[in-house]
Amino acid sequence: MSAAPWQPAGTVYGVLLNFRNEYERWQPRMHEAPYKAPPQAPVLYVKTANTGNPDGGTVAVPTGMTGVAGVEAGAAIGLVMGEHGPVACALLNDFSLPHASYFRPPVKFRCRDGFLGTPRQTVPLTSLADLATLQLQVHVNGALRQTVELSQLMRTPATLLAEVNAFMTLRPGDVLMLGCDVGPDGQRPLLQPGDTVTLTAPGFAPLTHHIGTEALA
Amino acid sequence: MKHARILLNHAPERGPLHAIEDDGALRLDDGQRVPFEAVRWLPPLAPVPRARSIFALGLNYADHAKELEFKPPEEPLVFLKGEASLIGHREHTVRPADARYMHYECELAVVIGRTARHVKRDQAYEYVQGYTVANDYAIRDYLENWYRPNLRVKNRDTGTPLGPWLVDAADIHARPGGPMNLALQTTVNGQITQRGNTRDMVFDVPFLIEYFSAFMTLSPGDLILTGTPDGVVDCPPGAEIVTSIEAIGELHNFIRQG
Numbered sequence: 134m135s136a137a138p139w140q141p142a143g144t145v146y147g148v149l150l151n152f153r154n155e156y157e158r159w160q161p162r163m164h165e166a167p168y169k170a171p172p173q174a175p176v177l178y179v180k181t182a183n184t185g186n187p188d189g190g191t192v193a194v195p196t197g198m199t200g201v202a203g204v205e206a207g208a209a210i211g212l213v214m215g216e217h218g219p220v221a222c223a224l225l226n227d228f229s230l231p232h233a234s235y236f237r238p239p240v241k242f243r244c245r246d247g248f249l250g251t252p253r254q255t256v257p258l259t260s261l262a263d264l265a266t267l268q269l270q271v272h273v274n275g276a277l278r279q280t281v282e283l284s285q286l287m288r289t290p291a292t293l294l295a296e297v298n299a300f301m302t303l304r305p306g307d308v309l310m311l312g313c314d315v316g317p318d319g320q321r322p323l324l325q326p327g328d329t330v331t332l333t334a335p336g337f338a339p340l341t342h343h344i345g346t347e348a349l350a
Numbered sequence: 351m352k353h354a355r356i357l358l359n360h361a362p363e364r365g366p367l368h369a370i371e372d373d374g375a376l377r378l379d380d381g382q383r384v385p386f387e388a389v390r391w392l393p394p395l396a397p398v399p400r401a402r403s404i405f406a407l408g409l410n411y412a413d414h415a416k417e418l419e420f421k422p423p424e425e426p427l428v429f430l431k432g433e434a435s436l437i438g439h440r441e442h443t444v445r446p447a448d449a450r451y452m453h454y455e456c457e458l459a460v461v462i463g464r465t466a467r468h469v470k471r472d473q474a475y476e477y478v479q480g481y482t483v484a485n486d487y488a489i490r491d492y493l494e495n496w497y498r499p500n501l502r503v504k505n506r507d508t509g510t511p512l513g514p515w516l517v518d519a520a521d522i523h524a525r526p527g528g529p530m531n532l533a534l535q536t537t538v539n540g541q542i543t544q545r546g547n548t549r550d551m552v553f554d555v556p557f558l559i560e561y562f563s564a565f566m567t568l569s570p571g572d573l574i575l576t577g578t579p580d581g582v583v584d585c586p587p588g589a590e591i592v593t594s595i596e597a598i599g600e601l602h603n604f605i606r607q608g
Contacts, residue, residue, distance in 0.1 A: 140400065141400075141401070142400075143401050143433075144401040144432040144433060144434070145401070146432070146501075149496065150496075167495050168496060170494070170495070172496040173494060174494065174501075174502040176496040176497055176500065177497070177500070177501040177505075178430070178497055178501075179430035179431070179432060179501075181401070181403040181430065181566065182400035182401045182403060183566045183567045183568075183569070185400075235496055236495055236496070236498060237498060238427075238428065238429040238430065238497045238498070239497060240405075240428050240430060241565055244403075244430070244565075244566055245566055246565075246566055246567050300446075300501075300502050300505075300507070301434060301435065301506055302434050302507050303434075304433075307434075
């Protein structure tokens with residue numbers, strides 16, 4: 134019998150627009166209403182504990198919710214914090230319902246039950262610099278759909294950590310995700326009920342989730 | 351009954367202790383009575399196995415929305431906070447050196463008592479463990495229009511005093527109007543600057559429990575900060591801010607220059 138899968142002990146934070154590709158696509162609109170200016174501080178969000186969904190689990194797409202065409206996969210590396218900075222990495226699938234506006238906090242898009250795919254184990258972190266060349270791959274039903282290059286981060290892990298810690302302390306057990314890139318088409322892979330999504334990255338165990346449906350009351 | 355979590359000033363190594371309010375003093379679980387002055391107050395929340403979800407509402411009083419030049423929202427404007435932003439009664443909140451406008455927000459805070467999923471508003475009160483007072487400070491200088499209000503405004507270390515008491519839900523529900531008929535007030539150095547009543551919330555407590563539990567599971571210990579009414583003002587370094595809610599408590603906080 135295997136040990137219980139890892140779960141984040143603390144609060145999980147995500148960051149928006151931390152990949153060059155997505156940032157540059159947004160840049161022409163950043164001065165328009167309602168944004169009016171490019172973001173200065175890292176644009177953060179919280180993934181609540183109810184989102185935790187261990188490897189092999191099912192992610193439910195709400196049916197009957199206006200405008201919902203599926204759930205986006207969000208291949209991400211999360212830094213797991215220790216007493217004095219990050220001590221481990223987790224390969225995470227930061228699922229989200231598509232949302233065209235980044236004006237208001239995305240709670241009902243990102244914090245639904247099961248919307249954070251979590252691995253069975255984390256991987257010890259020896260050096261943040263090792264992440265700079267890491268590649269993540271998103272496979273849907275066995276076919277490669279997206280390759281994410283951590284070399285394309287807007288803020289490196291060290292810079293992001295410093296800017297976040299400047300106003301909020303990341304505590305032992307907290308997790309800071311480095312962001313989710315979009316593909317060449319400007320979208321994150323959109324998943325439909327019946328799909329199976331697997332994330333892979335060198336040094337990490339594959340992370341698989343199945344997409345199902347949730348009938349809204 | 352009013353519950354607190356405290357550290358004894360003379361024996362902090364005993365760790366966080368549960369206490370109840372007892373005729374102007376604190377009574378520990380072992381029966382010992384200690385005066386309020388002999389303790390350090392912690393947020394009145396029992397530890398939870400996973401990170402607690404801390405929801406906060408923006409623009410949830412029509413008059414405050416008007417003050418901020420917003421229409422009241424058609425669905426709750428909700429943001430999330432991390433537990434690291436919470437501090438207890440009589441603690442200090444840091445005002446950043448470059449801040450020009452930092453304001454308090456006196457808020458009724460709901461503590462969830464039972465796992466809640468797809469709860470209807472008629473049953474919502476059964477899922478409440480109790481109520482406390484939150485002061486949800488904002489540094490308006492840092493407001494940006496990306497996932498607004500952004501975490502640099504609302505999720506700062508020391509930025510969310512909570513307490514002093516967790517008041518049992520039954521005590522509040524037994525009152526006429528329950529949690530939706532409580533006067534709120536804030537003072538800055540003794541001057542009243544904010545007055546309101548929870549009856550003026552746009553989305554009331556039962557609505558919010560139904561709303562959140564429709565798409566996510568609420569767990570015991572989760573918190574909902576229900577927004578603040580009109581009357582927020584700048585809080586200078588050294589100021590004593592008292593946010594109070596009828597029948598729940600008076601939460602004292604001091605502003606420290608960062």
